[in-house]
Amino acid sequence: MIKGEIFMQDREKPFSIAIDGPSGAGKSTMAKMLARELGFLYVDTGALYRTIGYAVLQRGADPSDQAAVEALLPSLTIRLEQQEDGQHVFLNNVDVNDCIRTPEVSMAASRVSALPAVRQFLLDIQRNTAKSVSIIMDGRDIGTVVLPDASLKVFLTASAEIRAQRRYQELIEKGAAVTYEEVLRDMRQRDYQDSHRELAPLKEAEDAVRVDSSAMTLEEAVEAVRRLMDSRRSRSDAVRKA
Numbered sequence: 638m639i640k641g642e643i644f645m646q647d648r649e650k651p652f653s654i655a656i657d658g659p660s661g662a663g664k665s666t667m668a669k670m671l672a673r674e675l676g677f678l679y680v681d682t683g684a685l686y687r688t689i690g691y692a693v694l695q696r697g698a699d700p701s702d703q704a705a706v707e708a709l710l711p712s713l714t715i716r717l718e719q720q721e722d723g724q725h726v727f728l729n730n731v732d733v734n735d736c737i738r739t740p741e742v743s744m745a746a747s748r749v750s751a752l753p754a755v756r757q758f759l760l761d762i763q764r765n766t767a768k769s770v771s772i773i774m775d776g777r778d779i780g781t782v783v784l785p786d787a788s789l790k791v792f793l794t795a796s797a798e799i800r801a802q803r804r805y806q807e808l809i810e811k812g813a814a815v816t817y818e819e820v821l822r823d824m825r826q827r828d829y830q831d832s833h834r835e836l837a838p839l840k841e842a843e844d845a846v847r848v849d850s851s852a853m854t855l856e857e858a859v860e861a862v863r864r865l866m867d868s869r870r871s872r873s874d875a876v877r878k879a
Contacts (some may be wrong), residue, residue: 641853651767651768651769651770651771651772651782652677652771652789652870653767653771653773653774653786653787653788653789654668654671654677654772654773654774654787654788654791654862654866655774655775655779655780655783655787655789655790655791655795655842655843656668656773656774656776656779656791656793656862657773657776657777657778657779657780657781657790657791657792657839657841657845658775658777658791658792658793658794659777659794659797659800659827659828659831659832659839660743660747660800660804660824660827660828660831661795661800661801661803661804661824662793662794662795662800663793663795663803663850663855663858664683664775664776664793665681665684665775666835666855667682667775667793667858667859667862668681668773668774668775669723669724670855670858670859671773671859671862671863671866672772672773674863675771675773675866676771676853677770677771677772677773678764678766678770678771678772678773679724679772679773679774680717680766680772680773680774681717681724681726681857682759682763682774682775682776682779683723683746683775683777684717684734684737684741685715685717685726685759685762685777686746686749686750686755686759686776687726687737687738687742687743687745687746688713688715688726688728688733688737689706689710689713689715689746689748689749689755689758689759690737690743690744690745690746690747690748690750690814691728691733691736691737691742691745691746692709692713692728692731693705693706693709693745693749694741694745696709700744700746700748700749701743702750703752703754704753704754706755706763707752707754707869710754710755710758712729713729713761714727714728714729714730715727715728715752717804723801725810731799735811738807738808738811739808739813740808740815740819740820740823743823743827744826744827744830745821747763747827747830747831748785748830750777750831750834750837751830751834751835751836752836753836756836756837760782760783763783763784764783764784767784767787770810775785777831777837777838777839778837778839778840779796780792780842780844780845781837781840781842782837785842787858788870789865789866789869790842790844790845790846791845791846791847791848791862791865792841792842792845792846792847792848793848793850793858793862794847794848794849794850794851795849795850795851796851797821797824797825797828798821799850799851799867800824801817801820801824802817804820804824805817805820805821808820846861846865848861876878
């Protein structure tokens with residue numbers, strides 16, 4: 638029933654949900670769950686930046702070296718593909734989905750995302766997608782820069798300690814040799830970099846709704862956003878009928 642209603646809305650105007658927040662807040666997991674339930678297209682913007690960061694590291698370049706990164710961009714072809722187990726990202730036709738989730742790549746992604754050429758490289762792709770279909774997009778500047786007119790903006794956050802514990806558990810399950818202290822240190826460093834960069838820093842959009850998931854289960858956080866969406870859609874329907 639819900640999917641049918643949303644697809645009908647798509648023929649009038651696509652519904653877009655922007656989920657921003659710091660690293661490890663659960664943005665991607667939440668967005669994937671909602672996208673599957675609602676029939677929306679999920680666009681993992683973090684994976685796009687991680688892929689560029691990964692490519693830079695693979696070439697042995699410095700992610701903070703603007704000239705080196707810009708020179709690399711024309712040789713990169715990045716695409717997202719929806720598979721049975723979720724979205725996969727391909728770099729020059731190679732599936733790098735598992736390669737881009739390490740702390741090292743995470744830090745590289747934070748650095749390359751501060752470069753204007755990288756952000757422009759990906760911006761048009763993201764905006765054009767939102768014009769054609771209903772989407773859920775997560776990142777750090779979706780509501781403030783990428784989709785400033787999003788139908789619903791959510792700022793999802795949690796304490797650094799909680800986020801580090803979640804990321805640590807995820808990495809351990811994948812066989813990574815890391816400690817909680819290392820993950821927490823990287824998390825805090827990434828928070829600082831993301832919120833202090835000159836270009837499109839991490840910040841809460843003025844019209845975003847803050848959801849702190851520190852004391853929530855994933856299901857509770859998803860339900861909170863679902864209620865927000867239902868409320869926003871109801872108001873939009875009322876305005877349209879008035």
